[in-house]
Amino acid sequence: MSAVIHLDLTSINDLLRHWIVLQVTQEAVTWLDEKQEQIAKGASTRVFFTAFSAVPRYTGKNRLNLTLKDLKAASAIQTGWFPGDWTVDQAARTLLVLTLPQADVEKYLHILEQVFITADVGELVALYQALSLLPYPERLRKRAAEGVRSNMIAVFNAIALQNPYPAQYFDTLAWNQMILKALFVGSPLHLIQGLDSRANPELSRMVVDYAHERHSANRSIPAELWRLVG
DSSP: OOOOOOOOHHHHHHHHHHHHHTTSOHHHHHHHHHHHHHHHTTOOHHHHHHHHHHHHHHHOOOBOOOOHHHHHHHHHHSTTOOOTTOBHHHHHHHHHHHHSOOSSHHHHHHHHHHHHHHOOHHHHHHHHHTGGGSSSGGGGHHHHHHHHHOSOHHHHHHHHSSOSHHHHHOOHHHHHHHHHHHHHHTOOGGGSTTTTTTOOHHHHHHHHHHHHHHHHTTOOOOGGGGGGOO
16 A cells, blocks of 8 residues: 555646646536536535536537547656546546535535535546545545445446555555455456556465365366466
């Protein structure tokens, strides 16, 4: 588990807005700018929650049309950030979350937790896949663990796949549980960041036991599994 990583939130915001502007109408841009300004100035939480929910009505849900240059820019700002599969509404929702005032840490974290609690599946995917971009990421480990325990595969994959957060912040127990669940639900292990660097003897033992159980039940053993043994 690595040390706390300090984020360049201004650059993240600028990049997200740049991508969004290229793919939405001027009406949507104006609406998003207005909501950001209201939220940044401390508007009531109702303004934020209403805007967060309404985002797709303005932006649509098309996939972000990102180039290799865009992906390199994202990774340069935050190591491991890979928004290649993000949609426009997910980017806009992330932008709104990043606009929340953050000086009062406990108030910010309380509002963020309320967003997670009330979010639908689509909103949860946006939130979990953006965990590594949010302020105070070291305070979000418990929330991230909830994503791993989710019985919704889309939500689990949002935290487990193409997301630098688990490798950076999960302890060994949480990491191993996530990898085992990825095997159980059939998520592709090669999309889990830090798979090799976070290898550990306990995980190797758990994976071998899992393989033996599959073999005894005459079930196929995922070829990717053996990457974890050694």
